[in-house]
Amino acid sequence: MSAAASLLLASLLSLAAAGPAFHTFIVQESHSSTPQGFTKVGPADDATTLNLRIALASSNFAGLEKALYDVSTPSSSSYGNHLSKDEVNAFLAPTAEATAAVQAWLDSHGLSATKSSSAGDWLSLSVPVSKANQMFAAQYETFEHNASGKTVARTLSYSLPAEVADHIAAVHPATTFNNPAGSLKPVLSIPKAPSSPTANLSSDATPSSCATSITPACLQSLYGIPTTPATESSNSIVVSGFIEQFANKADLTSFLKKFRTDISSSTTFALQTLDGGSNPQSASQAGVEANLDIQYTVGVATGVPVVFVSVGEDFNDGDLEGFLDIVNFLSAEDQVPQVMTTSYGENETDMSKALAFKLCEAYAAFGARGTSVLFASGDGGVEGGQAQTCSVYQAAFPSGCPFLTSVGSVHGISPETGSTFSSGGFSNYWGVADYQSSAVSAFLTAQGSTNKGLFNASGRGYPDISAQGENVQIFSGGRSGGVDGTSCSSPIFASVIGLINDRLVAAGNSPLGFLNPWLYANPSMLNDVTTGSNPGCGAKGFTARAGWDPVTGLGTPNFAKMLTAAGL
Numbered sequence: 001m002s003a004a005a006s007l008l009l010a011s012l013l014s015l016a017a018a019g020p021a022f023h024t025f026i027v028q029e030s031h032s033s034t035p036q037g038f039t040k041v042g043p044a045d046d047a048t049t050l051n052l053r054i055a056l057a058s059s060n061f062a063g064l065e066k067a068l069y070d071v072s073t074p075s076s077s078s079y080g081n082h083l084s085k086d087e088v089n090a091f092l093a094p095t096a097e098a099t100a101a102v103q104a105w106l107d108s109h110g111l112s113a114t115k116s117s118s119a120g121d122w123l124s125l126s127v128p129v130s131k132a133n134q135m136f137a138a139q140y141e142t143f144e145h146n147a148s149g150k151t152v153a154r155t156l157s158y159s160l161p162a163e164v165a166d167h168i169a170a171v172h173p174a175t176t177f178n179n180p181a182g183s184l185k186p187v188l189s190i191p192k193a194p195s196s197p198t199a200n201l202s203s204d205a206t207p208s209s210c211a212t213s214i215t216p217a218c219l220q221s222l223y224g225i226p227t228t229p230a231t232e233s234s235n236s237i238v239v240s241g242f243i244e245q246f247a248n249k250a251d252l253t254s255f256l257k258k259f260r261t262d263i264s265s266s267t268t269f270a271l272q273t274l275d276g277g278s279n280p281q282s283a284s285q286a287g288v289e290a291n292l293d294i295q296y297t298v299g300v301a302t303g304v305p306v307v308f309v310s311v312g313e314d315f316n317d318g319d320l321e322g323f324l325d326i327v328n329f330l331s332a333e334d335q336v337p338q339v340m341t342t343s344y345g346e347n348e349t350d351m352s353k354a355l356a357f358k359l360c361e362a363y364a365a366f367g368a369r370g371t372s373v374l375f376a377s378g379d380g381g382v383e384g385g386q387a388q389t390c391s392v393y394q395a396a397f398p399s400g401c402p403f404l405t406s407v408g409s410v411h412g413i414s415p416e417t418g419s420t421f422s423s424g425g426f427s428n429y430w431g432v433a434d435y436q437s438s439a440v441s442a443f444l445t446a447q448g449s450t451n452k453g454l455f456n457a458s459g460r461g462y463p464d465i466s467a468q469g470e471n472v473q474i475f476s477g478g479r480s481g482g483v484d485g486t487s488c489s490s491p492i493f494a495s496v497i498g499l500i501n502d503r504l505v506a507a508g509n510s511p512l513g514f515l516n517p518w519l520y521a522n523p524s525m526l527n528d529v530t531t532g533s534n535p536g537c538g539a540k541g542f543t544a545r546a547g548w549d550p551v552t553g554l555g556t557p558n559f560a561k562m563l564t565a566a567g568l
């Protein structure tokens with residue numbers, strides 16, 4: 001037999017053996033009815049373009065998780081030996097078999113996808129609704145988000161062919177019904193009438209005024225945060241920006257002129273953009289959230305380089321893809337930032353579990369590289385990211401992900417007290433993390449039967465830590481005023497970590513990286529907050545008490561003690 005004939009025979013055989021490919025579908029995720037807060041409008045137009053994200057299963061996430069704990073646990077001999085991009089990507093990358101199977105499936109639809117993460121575990125492609133319906137045996141429909149009036153294309157169920165089902169970890173957009181208008185906006189109490197930039201501020205920040213109005217001087221005094229400038233240019237804090245919230249430089253200058261007279265008022269931040277992001281500077285486009293986040297990093301982490309990453313809305317319909325894109329964008333860099341702070345979030349229950357797990361893997365990867373990932377816990381108390389109607393306590397996303405640090409809010413100075421809006425509780429998606437299991441079980445024991453049946457006692461508990469978050473003074477659009485929210489607390493805590501990292505790097509040490517094992521191993525370096533509660537869902541919520549609690553976590557920063565715990 002000639003070589004050509006035998007090849008032909010072999011390929012005929014393999015066709016016969018494979019049978020009709022990609023026709024046996026396995027349901028991946030589904031909803032029995034339209035999720036709360038959305039109304040079905042009708043079938044999505046066949047021609048509507050869907051910007052799909054397809055997550056491939058990582059070849060060895062368990063290996064990455066072990067490596068993450070090895071480099072983040074102070075008692076480990078590998079503590080601080082953060083991984084390189086290539087080392088992390090080797091764990092995250094899909095297997096060759098997975099890549100080939102998914103490629104064959106896309107080929108069968110005449111499609112090709114773009115890799116959208118440096119490890120190759122995320123693919124992006126644009127397809128019409130009609131094609132997505134075939135690919136996923138789905139029925140994409142148009143749903144209106146009641147609160148914002150925005151419409152999104154989603155499906156109540158999606159399936160994958162048997163050949164790729166084990167290789168694909170998540171698909172988006174599909175069954176995730178997240179808030180398309182973004183979330184975790186701070187509550188702003190700016191005077192209604194325009195005022196001059198320096199008018200109507202509380203008098204100079206003395207410690208007694210800090211009981212009701214927070215400025216950088218208050219935080220320096222309360223937490224012992226130094227005013228001496230950082231020295232290390234390689235050490236940075238990333239502030240993430242979404243949903244066209246822009247950080248205004250003139251507002252930052254006004255803020256520094258008023259609150260940081262000891263440093264140059266021209267101190268500023270760097271800008272990075274992705275997904276068509278920008279940072280226009282007209283006063284009318286100044287975003288309260290972005291200004292808050294920038295003013296309480298540049299204005300508190302004195303001298304630490306701050307980078308505002310403005311994520312645009314190309315190829316994404318809200319903050320969810322933004323969460324994914326920013327972490328994949330930064331992870332693709334050879335040098336990752338040492339801290340990333342984010343003041344946006346979702347309801348955990350609105351997220352597809354598969355998508356939530358895959359996004360959480362990206363935070364583990366970032367932590368393994370040496371980045372401290374901080375998120376505001378949410379502003380809905382036990383009601384989740386934001387206040388809502390509920391009969392059982394709601395978890396906030398991504399705070400339930402165990403590979404990031406969730407920051408709650410406190411107010412007052414003697415003593416500091418948990419804020420009623422401080423989101424906290426227990427995840428329904430992730431179990432309690434090892435690093436926190438004794439702290440969480442001590443809380444559960446102390447709480448006794450209170451809140452029984454309202455929360456998941458086996459879940460990961462959050463927040464991990466807290467910081468001031470009420471009547472925090474900012475400038476926005478040329479006006480000044482106070483804002484409330486865990487949105488304030490995350491950048492404040494991020495600044496403390498940025499300043500500690502500066503000293504670690506100056507001493508030739510590694511930055512802190514993933515914080516939680518270090519935090520729970522050193523609870524006494526934090527100011528334990530033992531008053532306050534976060535009521536909601538028609539119940540009393542959780543109560544702050546000695547030790548960790550799901551209102552204030554382990555407590556607020558004590559800079560000197562944290563430095564000591566960091567070995568400085």
Ligand SMILES: *[C@@H]1O[C@H](CO)[C@@H](O)[C@H](O)[C@H]1NC(C)=O
Nearest residue numbers: 035036037038039145146147
């Ligand atoms: C959303 O709006 C629809 C139609 O107006 C209504 O039937 C539904 O109850 C609303 N859902 C919520 C959660 O408000």
Ligand SMILES: *[C@@H]1O[C@H](CO)[C@@H](O)[C@H](O)[C@H]1NC(C)=O
Nearest residue numbers: 190191192195199200201202
């Ligand atoms: C701001 O100052 C003006 C003039 O002193 C005063 O009338 C007004 O009540 C003040 N507004 C606030 C919010 O304190």
Ligand SMILES: *[C@@H]1O[C@H](CO)[C@@H](O)[C@H](O)[C@H]1NC(C)=O
Nearest residue numbers: 036037179183346347385388
């Ligand atoms: C959480 O869910 C509630 C009820 O569906 C909704 O009103 C709220 O906007 C959601 N919050 C976020 C942050 O998406």
Ligand SMILES: *[C@@H]1O[C@H](CO)[C@@H](O)[C@H](O)[C@H]1NC(C)=O
Nearest residue numbers: 428429430431432456458459
């Ligand atoms: C409770 O949390 C665990 C994770 O620890 C999860 O597996 C379980 O499904 C959750 N229970 C409910 C009712 O959501």
